[in-house]
Amino acid sequence: MNYHCKNLNLKALTAVFMLLIESLLTAQSQKPINVIFMIGDGMGVSQVTSAFYFGEGKPNFQNFKFVGLSETSSTSDRITDSAAGATALSTGKKTYKRAIGVDKDSLAIPTILEQLQDKGYKTGLVSLTSLTHATPAAYYAHIKDRDWHEDIALDFIKSDVDFAAAGGLKFFNKRKDQKNLLNDLLKKQYRIDTVSLSKPVIGKRNLYLLAEDELPNKIQGRKDFLPEATQTALDYFSAEKKPFFLMVEGSFIDWGGHATNAEMMVKEVLDFDKTIGVVMEFIKKNPNTLLVVTADHETGGASIGKFMEKDTATGKKKEVKDKVQVNFIDNQHTAALVPVFAMGKGQELFSGVYPNNTIYHKLVEALKKSGVAVK
Numbered sequence: 001m002n003y004h005c006k007n008l009n010l011k012a013l014t015a016v017f018m019l020l021i022e023s024l025l026t027a028q029s030q031k032p033i034n035v036i037f038m039i040g041d042g043m044g045v046s047q048v049t050s051a052f053y054f055g056e057g058k059p060n061f062q063n064f065k066f067v068g069l070s071e072t073s074s075t076s077d078r079i080t081d082s083a084a085g086a087t088a089l090s091t092g093k094k095t096y097k098r099a100i101g102v103d104k105d106s107l108a109i110p111t112i113l114e115q116l117q118d119k120g121y122k123t124g125l126v127s128l129t130s131l132t133h134a135t136p137a138a139y140y141a142h143i144k145d146r147d148w149h150e151d152i153a154l155d156f157i158k159s160d161v162d163f164a165a166a167g168g169l170k171f172f173n174k175r176k177d178q179k180n181l182l183n184d185l186l187k188k189q190y191r192i193d194t195v196s197l198s199k200p201v202i203g204k205r206n207l208y209l210l211a212e213d214e215l216p217n218k219i220q221g222r223k224d225f226l227p228e229a230t231q232t233a234l235d236y237f238s239a240e241k242k243p244f245f246l247m248v249e250g251s252f253i254d255w256g257g258h259a260t261n262a263e264m265m266v267k268e269v270l271d272f273d274k275t276i277g278v279v280m281e282f283i284k285k286n287p288n289t290l291l292v293v294t295a296d297h298e299t300g301g302a303s304i305g306k307f308m309e310k311d312t313a314t315g316k317k318k319e320v321k322d323k324v325q326v327n328f329i330d331n332q333h334t335a336a337l338v339p340v341f342a343m344g345k346g347q348e349l350f351s352g353v354y355p356n357n358t359i360y361h362k363l364v365e366a367l368k369k370s371g372v373a374v375k
């Protein structure tokens with residue numbers, strides 16, 4: 001073989017090798033991504049900021065490189081609620097306040113969770129409130145009014161969600177219609193635990209209803225339910241070896257704002273941040289995953305301002321320069337833009353300033369890139 005010929009062979013080999021790499025990369029990018037969607041209820045920029053001043057060490061929020069801002073208004077009111085807010089996120093459509101998975105004309109709209117089920121995804125919900133409360137409900141129920149908890153529970157039976165950990169037991173077993181929905185769920189291959197966050201059974205659906213209504217907040221003594229339930233869900237989905245969609249709600253950041261209770265709000269934000277850390281560890285080991293963290297609206301008009309203390313010598317209030325405090329202007333939701341954080345496959349799509357329902361369409365785009373076609 002002369003030199004010229006050798007060179008040709010090398011060229012051909014390189015071309016074949018490059019083709020192989022390219023097809024491998026395409027195959028890789030076509031693998032359906034896992035989606036973890038985290039909603040800090042009532043979590044505006046000041047709520048996130050509180051994690052930087054009141055936590056131990058650096059918050060996990062600091063590790064996001066792709067950040068956006070979301071405008072949260074509903075079709076009925078400038079200032080939205082968790083029902084319209086979560087429905088915009090779960091369906092891509094803005095709707096009226098109190099609406100659960102229905103459009104402004106009260107017609108059912110498919111949610112991202114339902115559509116991904118049709119694509120072979122496993123699905124999960126983790127919340128600190130009742131499973132029938134507005135935020136988790138907006139992913140599986142289609143009900144005109146958020147307060148119709150017992151109707152929302154009936155929709156849960158139809159939903160076939162694979163993993164759920166929350167409160168709300170009484171809406172399933174202490175109902176006005178005397179039905180015990182737990183029996184219906186057992187028939188649908190659910191393993192139900194109403195006592196503790198026990199190890200999930202692989203190959204079954206797992207439902208944890210660990211309070212009559214909502215779980216306790218951090219001040220009332222809740223331990224690590226949110227990070228642990230999230231870890232349990234991730235372990236379950238890993239063992240099921242299927243792509244998955246998981247929604248995790250930090251519910252009481254909002255309640256801290258409604259109570260204008262800075263301690264409660266901050267503790268709930270730190271708990272939510274700890275849970276973000278659990279998901280970030282998962283992404284390190286499972287890079288074919290997209291994490292999006294956002295809020296349905298801001299609550300309380302929170303700001304991080306001067307910490308004032310009485311000067312013992314003069315009796316006058318004086319600023320303490322190395323301290324800050326949380327102030328609220330109101331005990332209600334506000335129209336403030338809320339942050340959107342993204343990490344993992346498709347993260348770059350979430351930079352920018354956009355309406356809340358656009359977050360859904362960005363998710364759809366990220367899924368499309370991984371070969372999953374949802375509308």
Ligand SMILES: [Zn+2]
Pocket residue numbers: 042082254255258299333
């Ligand atoms: Zn609220």
